[in-house]
Amino acid sequence: MAFPVTDHTVKTARHTTCYLACGPEAGPLLILCHGWPELSLSWRHQLPTFASLGFRCVAPDMRSYGRSSTYARHQDFAQEEIVQDMLELLAALGRDRAVWIGHDSGSIVVWNLAAHHPDKTVGVANLTIPYIAQGFTLDNLVPLVDRRTYPEAEYPVGQWDYILFYQESFDRACAWFDANTRDVVKVVFRKGKPNGAGKPAPSASVLKVSGWFSGAPCPDLPRDSDIISEQDLETYTSALIRNGFFGATSWYVNYDADNAAYAARAVNDGKLSMPVLFLHAAYDYDCETITSRFAEPMRRDCSNLTEVVVKSGHWMAQEKPAEVNAALVRWLVQKLPDYWPSQPKGRN
Template sequence: MTFAVTEHTVKTARHTTGYLACGAQAGPLLIFCHGWPEISLSWRHQLPTFASLGFRCVAPDLRGYGRSSTYTRVEDFAQEVIVQDMLELLAALGRERAVWIGHDAGSMVVWNIAAHHPDKTVGVASLTIPYLPQGFTLDSLVPLVDRKTYPEAEYPVGQWDYICFYHESFDRACAAFDANPRNVIKALFRKGNPDGKGKPSRTAAVRKAGGWFGGPPFPDLPHDPDVISEQDLEAYAAALTRNGFFGPDAWYMNYNANNTAYSRRAVNGGKLSMPALFLHGAYDYVAETMTSKLAEPMRRDCSDLTEVVVKSGHWMAQEKPAEVNAALAMWLARKLPDYWPGEPKGEMIDTP
């Protein structure tokens, strides 16, 4: 038995958000925010699981993705406007607060909601990307690089070189992804490899290589079934082909221009007091938090922080869904017992 996942849309005067929903309408609300270059589908393993526990689960397509509005100006993908999209979604759902759960770029969104709108936040959880109170910018990231893996003379910005590539060659970056979104997904969505520990990530030499894989075209690799099925692959590819990569890539162009100024306006100086959960990817070598100092600002500024290590790569919710679900459920039960639902209610459907 599993709960049905249904498609919905919220339209306001400024933006349209498509989202998936699952679980009893009156259940305590969990909102899941995906990363780059994903869509709401990336939470397919979490929505029915937490619906079965009695939660109301919602996963939006974030700005520029899937069934949500996209735009033609880089500045339309700043964090402040994306956070506003989520607050409009929350209001349309008839709720005052939610537990916000994010991955990758979606983590930046949920951390910003927690920092700027603690009154809208019961708790906040992030997969792979820790909280950076000063904003997810190169100025914040580079001092935290593990210089044993990335000697400064050879890798001045460490694994974050790909962000510089966006800033210096944005049109080239978008064109390389747009040339074959299906191959992009197959090349990127791969399980974690323990053999990569201590070795520089591919993202540390993107400018030198002229692109992620030395420039277009992306290699035609077999998809990794431990992360996505053929059906999932087609859904991702269709969404990215329809919308293009300008919107998803434009998120990176607002890091320094908007996030730092925005971060300065956070409530309580950016310090978070609500329960927070961070899931480390043991084999995530871009958002590497196991040996670097990347998680230290989060530990300093989150007063009620729980940390769990998941033996996965970057695409954690899809590669290791059972482990992710267990960590989230345990945190919700222990840290937010009053938010834990009673008996699950709602329409259920039989599955094979």
């Protein structure tokens, strides 16, 4: 049975979250959290697929994105605030728990939900960003850098140099993104390339060269039709122009002090016992997890972990939706069989 994708809004005293939903309202709940600089639209290949299997699928526009609320202070984009948005969404849906699925910075939100609110978490599945119980901070990321690719003398913080640029030159970073948003979207949403393995990612030199493309205007590249359609491009662009990049970039400003303190308050020292699925992107060189030590803390602190490698770049759910969906289905069947939708009577 085909289900429509519908628009909804949850308003509370502290925040407004807009979201897409698909599937039977009574179905087991999947909540899918996007990353930078995306939208609920990023899960367009997952929503109808899992709805057709009997799940209720919900994809919110995260804080500062799309039609959800955005704010004027950096501290309003701390992880604790964003996690609270998701808890309010869960309550508004009339549910106690969900399977949470995340990508990019949305993965960090999902990891924090699992660590701080395991009672709200049936299981978690994350794409591209592995778990670090001590917090997703530069202090915790830099020791995991692959020094064969990023010699310390040349790349002191490895591929995470761009985070330092955002933190040290925030206004310049936002102004560059806002100056030509459509071209930024076209540059960002591109498929992975196998020949990038072992080479330093562009993100490793952003601070060093004073910005993306050395601070020159964003180039006007052709749209990568394997990732986004012309309609998708216009939707992403218009949403980012409407809100600007202040909120989206402010997520990075909170990675150190605020989010480290939040991680320290996790339940059970941040160790996760629920079923966890992690999807590695084989051709994602900013968030490289195959040859580096980036995934080691996750393996230590997740006791029921399944790992799958997808031959894609960073935008895995959009570049390789069939592979991502298949991995999610296998994991749900194998690790959460009791959460699988009940078959209607009379159906074999």
